[in-house]
Amino acid sequence: MKAVITKKYGPPEVAMIQEIDKPVPKENEILVKVIAAPVTSGDARIRGLNVPFGFKFITKLMFGFKGPKKPVLGVVFSGIIEQVGDKVSGFSKGDAVFGSKEDFGCHAEYLVIKEKAAILHKPEKLSHDEAASIPFGAMTSLKYLRDFGKVKKGQKILINGASGALGIYAVQLAKYFGAEVTGVCSTSNVGLVKSVGADHVIDYKTTDFTKNGDTYDIIYDTVGKLDFSKCRDSLNSKGVLLLAAAGIKEYGQVLSTSFSGAKKVVAGVVLFKKEDLKAVAELIEQDHIKPVIGQTFELSEIVEAYKHVDGGHKVGSAVLKV
Numbered sequence: 489m490k491a492v493i494t495k496k497y498g499p500p501e502v503a504m505i506q507e508i509d510k511p512v513p514k515e516n517e518i519l520v521k522v523i524a525a526p527v528t529s530g531d532a533r534i535r536g537l538n539v540p541f542g543f544k545f546i547t548k549l550m551f552g553f554k555g556p557k558k559p560v561l562g563v564v565f566s567g568i569i570e571q572v573g574d575k576v577s578g579f580s581k582g583d584a585v586f587g588s589k590e591d592f593g594c595h596a597e598y599l600v601i602k603e604k605a606a607i608l609h610k611p612e613k614l615s616h617d618e619a620a621s622i623p624f625g626a627m628t629s630l631k632y633l634r635d636f637g638k639v640k641k642g643q644k645i646l647i648n649g650a651s652g653a654l655g656i657y658a659v660q661l662a663k664y665f666g667a668e669v670t671g672v673c674s675t676s677n678v679g680l681v682k683s684v685g686a687d688h689v690i691d692y693k694t695t696d697f698t699k700n701g702d703t704y705d706i707i708y709d710t711v712g713k714l715d716f717s718k719c720r721d722s723l724n725s726k727g728v729l730l731l732a733a734a735g736i737k738e739y740g741q742v743l744s745t746s747f748s749g750a751k752k753v754v755a756g757v758v759l760f761k762k763e764d765l766k767a768v769a770e771l772i773e774q775d776h777i778k779p780v781i782g783q784t785f786e787l788s789e790i791v792e793a794y795k796h797v798d799g800g801h802k803v804g805s806a807v808l809k810v
C-alpha cells in the first residue's frame with residue numbers, strides 16, 4: 489500500500505510517499521481503508537521536531553531519537569472497514585467509520601486500530617472529508633473547555649486563534665456550553681468565526697484585546713502566542729488562561745498558579761479517548777458542531793500540505809484525500 493513515510497525529523501520534504509506492507513489486524517483490531525486523513529498541527533510538530541521550548545528531549549525519547557519510530561504519521565481518519573479481527577463485535581466489514589489513532593498511522597491507504605480505541609461509525613450526514621476534519625480540533629478543545637477550563641453557562645470566554653483547527657471547534661463548543669464567546673483571528677477569517685457562532689470577533693491585525701479593558705472568565709490560547717503577564721489584566725479575578733501550546737516556562741506558571749485561589753494558568757496534553765469521540769459525535773448529530781475544511785490535498789501533495797500547515801495560518805482542517 490502507499491503511505492507517507494517520515495524517517496527523519498526535518499522540513500516538509502522529509503515526508504515521502506512509499507510502498508509498504510498493508511497492516512494485518514490482530515483479533516481485537518480493525519483494518520480500515522482510509523479515505524480521508526487530515527494533516528494536523530500535531531503531525532507537523534512531530535515531523536519537524538518543532539515542539540515548545542524545553543520539550544525536544546522528551547519528544548525524542550517518546551517518538552524516536554533520529555526520526556519518528558513509527559514513520560507513518562497521521563492521528564485522525566475516516567474510511568471504510570476492510571476486515572475485522574475475530575474478537576471484534578461492534579463493527580463489520582463495509583462499515584463507514586471515523587476516529588483517532590493516538591499511535592499514528594493514518595497517512596496511509598490502510599490502518600489498523602483496536603476496537604476499544606477512538607473509532608466510531610461515521611455520522612451519515614458527513615462526507616469522509618468532513619468526518620476526518622473534526623476529531624483533532626474538537627476532541628482537544630472539548631478536553632480544554634469542559635475539563636481544564638470547566639466552562640459554564642453565562643461565562644465570558646475569549647478564544648485566541650479562533651479560525652484554526654482547535655479554535656473553530658472551540659467557538660462551537662463554547663457556544664454549546666452556553667458561554668458568551670469572543671473569537672480572535674485575522675481580518676480574512678472574521679466572517680467565518682462569526683458564522684460558526686462567535687458573539688464577538690476581534691481582528692488581531694487591528695486590535696489588541698489585552699488593551700481594550702474587557703475581561704474574561706476564560707482565555708483559551710490555541711496559538712501559543714499569549715503570555716500570562718500580557719493577558720493577566722484581561723482575566724477576571726478567578727479567571728483561567730488555557731494554553732494549548734505550552735513550554736517549560738508556561739508549565740512553571742501552571743504549577744505556581746495552581747496553589748493560589750486567584751487567576752490560573754492551565755495546560756496539558758490531550759489523549760484521544762473513545763468517550764470523547766462519542767461526545768463529539770453526539771454534538772455532530774445534534775448540529776452543535778459543523779466541519780470546517782480550509783483546504784484539501786491529494787496524498788501525493790503531502791509536501792504542499794505540510795508547508796500549508798507549517799505556515800501557522802490554516803483555516804480549520806487541512807484534509808488529505810487518501
Ligand SMILES: NC(=O)c1ccc[n+]([C@@H]2O[C@H](COP(=O)([O-])OP(=O)(O)OC[C@H]3O[C@@H](n4cnc5c(N)ncnc54)[C@H](OP(=O)(O)O)[C@@H]3O)[C@@H](O)[C@H]2O)c1
Nearest residue numbers: 529649651652653654673674710711732733756757758801
Ligand atoms: N495540548 C494538546 O494536547 C494539543 C493538542 C492539539 C494541538 N495542540 C497545539 O495547539 C496549537 C494549535 O493547533 P491548531 O491545529 O489549531 O493550529 P492551526 O490549525 O494551524 O491554527 C493556528 C491558528 O492560529 C492563528 N494565528 C496565527 N497567528 C496568530 C496571532 N498572532 N494571533 C492570533 N491568532 C493567530 C491562525 O489564524 P489566522 O490565519 O487568522 O492568523 C490559525 O487559525 C498547536 O501549537 C498544536 O501543537 C495542542
